[in-house]
Amino acid sequence: MTYVLRVVVVAYLFLLVAWPVSLVVTHTFAHGDEAIRAILEDPDMQSALRLTAIAAVVATVINTVFGVGVSLLLVRNEFPGKRVVSALLDLPLSVSPIVVGLALVLVYGGRNGWLGPSLESAGFQVIFSTPGIIMATAFVSLPLVIREVVPVLHELGTEQEQAAASLGASGAQTFWRITLPSIKWAVVYGVVLTLARSLGEFGAVKVVSGNVLGSTRTATLAVEEKYLNFDQEGAYAIAFLLASVSVLAILVVFVLRSREARHH
Amino acid sequence: MSVSEDVARRAPARRTATHDLTRTSGIGLGVTMIWFSLLVLVPLAAVVATAAAGGLGGFWSAISNEQTAAAIKLTVLSAFAVTVVNIVVGTTISWVLVRDGFPGKKLLELVIDIPFALPTIVAGLVLVSLYGNDSPLGLHVANTEYSVFLAFLFVTLPFVVRTVQPVLEQLDPEIEEAAASLGASRLTTFRRVVLPALVPAIAAGAALSFARAVGEYGSLVLLSGNLPFRSEVTSVRILAAIENDNRSSAAAIATLLLLISLAVIVLLDVVQRRVARRG
Structure with missing residues (x-):
């Protein structure tokens, strides 16, 4: 029975994930490194990759600062509406990326959004521009740091922080020297997962970006565009670059986690 | 996935001192x-x-549009079917990961997390290369209604596994051995001893997996072909409405999606609480 289950599970995962994902590699390198080189030398693709990297890094920085702050507030303080806030913070994970894009356009759209026209007359364009892409990316990956940090803070308790405070440490000193080192790994996992999720965002970015070649086309949008224009090799090559980063991200978290598990 | 629940179960001991702001x-x-x-x-x-x-009339006319209604039906049915499959297969996978030991098991752990981190458009692309028109398997799922099911299955794979696995790890095998020594068959032991402990985690994973599937877009773009009345999902209809500058209709369909996700999350939360109270 155990043996049967094992075979079934391995076969299922092989057919659903491992085999399809491995095909990206074989398709990309069907003609050696030609396809990858063509992508890396194409100025439009360079700007797409750069935009994706900028949006992902900025969104990750925002979500990390926000996430650590919110986690501390949620775990260490009492305030009215705390349960509601905590439930709402998980919301972005269950909202369709297209709905995320629509929601941002309805508020920040330059023509008839709620805030868009006033922002635009102040010279600040959000939709069809980089800030919109960053916001869409930050929206979809918002809870990931919080989900890693909150349980660790709960488990940690406040004894050490109280000890530090009683010895005269300021709030900032306590945070940098006691709290942050203890939640270090949780933050690292959160950052890696946020980065992976951010690099790959597609639907929300498609709605807010306008998908203009060379200016607001991200790497994921370029995969779609190349595939639909029968440039399969190009599509596979960008997909390979994106997939390598995400597999690397999982690998990093995986190795760190098993190292941590061994220490305990 | 629900890390907080998992840890709360593992370490309920220390009370965190909270204070006012x-x-x-x-x-x-x-x-x-x-x-x-x-x-x-x-x-x-x-x-x-x-x-x-747009009022109730506008809302209704947006979602009862024939093409939109077909898309909603396909999305909800496929999401439901995928959730059922995930409940069974996801629980089985976590069982194998926790209770079985074989070389290469660690690799499986890694494979399960790939759908989390892989960009959805890449997920769609890889599924096309195995299940599309030049499928090395001879399976032509692309551009059919089953492509929606396949894409949902891929992107929701980790949810049930990752919620059930930590609970199963905490479960003491001695209780199962006790049940077995009292004459319970393996199936009875699983049904009466193991399963009740897992139900809250399975429900949480199922809710996440359903909510994710209902709103899925990226993995379908290349795989489903977005054929009206055949393989078009709800998010595609919303996008079409946005592109036609029909905002009220886009917002109406989007609101319906938000309501469906909310309803499922609330429903499964109720299931979870009821089981927790009984246990």
């Missing part, structure tokens, strides 16, 4: 809530408000 944390709370509102709450409210502005 100091001035610094008060300011911090203010700043973070303003950002959260600007990024998430106000935009989502704008979706609901735009849908509501």
Whole structure:
């Protein structure tokens, strides 16, 4: 029975994930490194990759600062509406990326959004521009740091922080020297997962970006565009670059986690 | 996935001393809530408000449009079917990961997390290369209604596994051995001893997996072909409405999606609480 289950599970995962994902590699390198080189030398693709990297890094920085702050507030303080806030913070994970894009356009759209026209007359364009892409990316990956940090803070308790405070440490000193080192790994996992999720965002970015070649086309949008224009090799090559980063991200978290598990 | 529940179960011991807001944390709370509102709450409210502005009649006419209704039906049925498969297969996978040991098991752990991190458009591309028109398997799922099921299955794979696995790890095999020594068959032991302990985690994973599937877009673009009345999902209809500058209709369909996700999350939360109370 155990043996049967094992075979079934391995076969299922092989057919659903491992085999399809491995095909990206074989398709990309069907003609050696030609396809990858063509992508890396194409100025439009360079700007797409750069935009994706900028949006992902900025969104990750925002979500990390926000996430650590919110986690501390949620775990260490009492305030009215705390349960509601905590439930709402998980919301972005269950909202369709297209709905995320629509929601941002309805508020920040330059023509008839709620805030868009006033922002635009102040010279600040959000939709069809980089800030919109960053916001869409930050929206979809918002809870990931919080989900890693909150349980660790709960488990940690406040004894050490109280000890530090009683010895005269300021709030900032306590945070940098006691709290942050203890939640270090949780933050690292959160950052890696946020980065992976951010690099790959597609639907929300498609709605807010306008998908203009060379200016607001991200790497994921370029995969779609190349595939639909029968440039399969190009599509596979960008997909390979994106997939390598995400597999690397999982690998990093995986190795760190098993190292941590061994220490305990 | 639900890390907090998992840890709460593992280490319920230490009570965290919380205190009322100091001035610094008060300011911090203010700043973070303003950002959260600007990024998430106000935009989502704008979706609901735009849908509501059309009145109940407008809402109904948007979602009862023949093509949209077909897309909603396909999306919900496929999401439901995928959730059922995930409940069975996801629980089985976590069982194998926790209770079985064989070389290469660690690799499986890695494979399960891939759908989390892989960009959805890449997920669609890889599924096309195995199940599309030049499928090495001879399976032509692309551009059929089954492509929707396949894409959902891929992107929701980790949810049930990752919620059930930590609970199963905490479960003491001795209780199962006790049941077995009292003459219970393996199936009875699983049904009467193991399963009740897993139900809350399975329900949580199922809710996440359903909510994710209902809103899925990226993995379908290349795989499903978006054929009206055949393989078109709800998010594609919303996008079409946005591109036609028909905002009220886009907002109406989006609101329906938000309501469906909300209903499923609430329903499974109720299931979870009921089981927890009984146990």
